[in-house]
Amino acid sequence: MKAAVIQQQNRATVADNHQHSIEQIRQAAKQGAKLVVLQELHSGPYFCQVEATDFFDLAEPLDGLTRTTFEALARELDIVLVCSIFEKRATGVYHNTALVMDGDNGFAGFYRKMHIPDDPGFYEKFYFTPGDADRIGFTPIDTKVGRLGVLVCWDQWYPEAARLMALAGAELLIYPTAIGWDMSDDDDERSRQLGAWQIVQRGHAVANGLPVLVPNRVGVEVASDGNEINFWGNSFIAGPQGELLAQANADEETLLLVDIDMARSESVRRIWPFLRDRRVDAYHELTKRLID
Amino acid sequence: MKAAVIQQQNRATVADNHQHSIEQIRQAAKQGAKLVVLQELHSGPYFCQVEATDFFDLAEPLDGLTRTTFEALARELDIVLVCSIFEKRATGVYHNTALVMDGDNGFAGFYRKMHIPDDPGFYEKFYFTPGDADRIGFTPIDTKVGRLGVLVCWDQWYPEAARLMALAGAELLIYPTAIGWDMSDDDDERSRQLGAWQIVQRGHAVANGLPVLVPNRVGVEVASDGNEINFWGNSFIAGPQGELLAQANADEETLLLVDIDMARSESVRRIWPFLRDRRVDAYHELTKRLID
Numbered sequence: 190m191k192a193a194v195i196q197q198q199n200r201a202t203v204a205d206n207h208q209h210s211i212e213q214i215r216q217a218a219k220q221g222a223k224l225v226v227l228q229e230l231h232s233g234p235y236f237c238q239v240e241a242t243d244f245f246d247l248a249e250p251l252d253g254l255t256r257t258t259f260e261a262l263a264r265e266l267d268i269v270l271v272c273s274i275f276e277k278r279a280t281g282v283y284h285n286t287a288l289v290m291d292g293d294n295g296f297a298g299f300y301r302k303m304h305i306p307d308d309p310g311f312y313e314k315f316y317f318t319p320g321d322a323d324r325i326g327f328t329p330i331d332t333k334v335g336r337l338g339v340l341v342c343w344d345q346w347y348p349e350a351a352r353l354m355a356l357a358g359a360e361l362l363i364y365p366t367a368i369g370w371d372m373s374d375d376d377d378e379r380s381r382q383l384g385a386w387q388i389v390q391r392g393h394a395v396a397n398g399l400p401v402l403v404p405n406r407v408g409v410e411v412a413s414d415g416n417e418i419n420f421w422g423n424s425f426i427a428g429p430q431g432e433l434l435a436q437a438n439a440d441e442e443t444l445l446l447v448d449i450d451m452a453r454s455e456s457v458r459r460i461w462p463f464l465r466d467r468r469v470d471a472y473h474e475l476t477k478r479l480i481d
Numbered sequence: 482m483k484a485a486v487i488q489q490q491n492r493a494t495v496a497d498n499h500q501h502s503i504e505q506i507r508q509a510a511k512q513g514a515k516l517v518v519l520q521e522l523h524s525g526p527y528f529c530q531v532e533a534t535d536f537f538d539l540a541e542p543l544d545g546l547t548r549t550t551f552e553a554l555a556r557e558l559d560i561v562l563v564c565s566i567f568e569k570r571a572t573g574v575y576h577n578t579a580l581v582m583d584g585d586n587g588f589a590g591f592y593r594k595m596h597i598p599d600d601p602g603f604y605e606k607f608y609f610t611p612g613d614a615d616r617i618g619f620t621p622i623d624t625k626v627g628r629l630g631v632l633v634c635w636d637q638w639y640p641e642a643a644r645l646m647a648l649a650g651a652e653l654l655i656y657p658t659a660i661g662w663d664m665s666d667d668d669d670e671r672s673r674q675l676g677a678w679q680i681v682q683r684g685h686a687v688a689n690g691l692p693v694l695v696p697n698r699v700g701v702e703v704a705s706d707g708n709e710i711n712f713w714g715n716s717f718i719a720g721p722q723g724e725l726l727a728q729a730n731a732d733e734e735t736l737l738l739v740d741i742d743m744a745r746s747e748s749v750r751r752i753w754p755f756l757r758d759r760r761v762d763a764y765h766e767l768t769k770r771l772i773d
Contacts, residue, residue: 322763348640392684
């Protein structure tokens with residue numbers, strides 16, 4: 190199954206961003222991609238660098254412009270497409286939401302980011318209500334290319350999220366992402382951060398015997414207060430033993446396309462049957478904040 | 482804090498194995514190590530390559546020869562020492578158990594392997610009763626060098642185990658290991674397996690903001706039925722962002738010693754406060770075998 194992730198930089202307008210994404214998606218489909226994944230909040234800037242109420246104007250409903258635009262494209266090309274929006278669910282309740290379009294079947298479902306970060310330059314707790322635990326939670330979405338475990342960015346640091354998706358039958362793990370460097374960190378720290386980010390997600394692939402697809406933003410975005418994030422790109426696709434199948438660099442817009450062997454998870458889980466040996470009788474304290 | 486892991490091959494007798502370990506531990510202590518970790522079942526061969534009742538003769542009680550030998554050494558050198566034994570707990574109940582000696586405080590505690598593998602050449606379910614969920618489970622052990630999250634080999638594939646140790650306050654993750662290649666696999670598969678093994682454990686370091694120490698066996702061991710395992714060494718120590726601090730190769734006995742900055746976890750967990758944002762309201766299904 191050919192799959193692609195698109196790494197892009199932010200442009201001046203939503204229309205410009207959509208136009209670039211559409212060109213890349215068409216290119217991917219032309220090369221045989223059946224699944225294409227866009228990065229986190231690909232319609233606009235990464236506005237969470239500062240806390241400003243005006244940015245709520247960027248939000249759109251579940252059935253807004255991003256969905257109508259990309260659902261039509263997914264139908265036309267008959268490919269599975271994973272998009273990301275700043276969702277206005279109600280006045281005062283906004284989410285960071287991924288949308289899944291299932292080719293000519295149309296809209297297949299959505300996922301609301303469950304783990305919300307908050308650290309200097311990434312003030313997401315101000316903007317995003319965490320996804321409901323009891324409504325959608327960690328529920329994979331069925332499509333023509335398989336059952337997709339769609340998560341978003343900060344979720345990528347949580348083995349619990351990947352595992353719950355795998356237990357619910359996800360066949361691929363997908364993380365639309367917007368992560369970058371604070372350029373006041375030195376080279377060693379930047380290298381460790383990038384390494385950690387990739388390792389933890391490849392680790393989820395290994396622990397769950399599933400491929401993982403990660404498109405990340407690229408380029409520098411400067412906020413009104415002068416805050417700069419250098420989005421580190423390095424979008425990648427890894428196989429079910431965590432092996433890198435493809436990886437972009439830190440500087441360039443990239444269409445990353447690989448052939449994923451969807452039968453490989455079956456053989457990997459046969460030689461390493463981790464799910465068989467889980468100690469479900471001994472995991473109940475995972476629902477605690479701390480064991481103290 | 483200087484810490485060491487010892488990668489060694491199996492010798493003809495328990496006495497020979499102990500002698501080599503003792504020499505290496507003395508060497509490590511001489512170089513300033515305050516913590517030394519031995520590999521899984523370091524007193525003897527990796528007997529689980531075949532199922533044979535005679536091998537139960539190799540088992541020893543919790544306070545057997547391995548403990549008395551290495552507890553005395555730990556006291557003498559005043560270092561923390563993590564050992565591994567085939568434990569006879571009762572007639573018909575055997576465990577794969579790690580022992581922790583806390584320098585001149587003596588024996589500090591033990592951990593019984595919770596996840597037990599079973600695949601061709603690694604017939605551990607025949608030999609090892611899984612650790613009790615309600616007695617010790619995933620409980621870290623306090624020592625002079627900190628609270629140790631001691632786990633064993635197959636546990637290393639389970640994010641749940643690492644997380645439970647971290648939630649209970651572990652300051653280091655430790656995995657005595659015996660893993661190797663089936664030489665009928667081709668080079669690519671062997672490379673993927675080694676990579677997966679290292680990535681998943683470095684991933685635990687990242688997800689939990691903790692250093693991880695992993696001594697693994699090295700050398701070929703041939704069983705009575707001709708089964709060969711080429712233990713792949715590659716013992717390593719990684720920091721709390723999963724960064725490699727030291728790594729042995731696949732061929733040689735090695736004393737791997739590094740200085741671990743125990744204050745680093747504090748700063749890493751401040752910049753990436755993953756534990757803060759866990760969705761403990763949404764993890765209850767982690768105690769299910771599958772969500773189907």
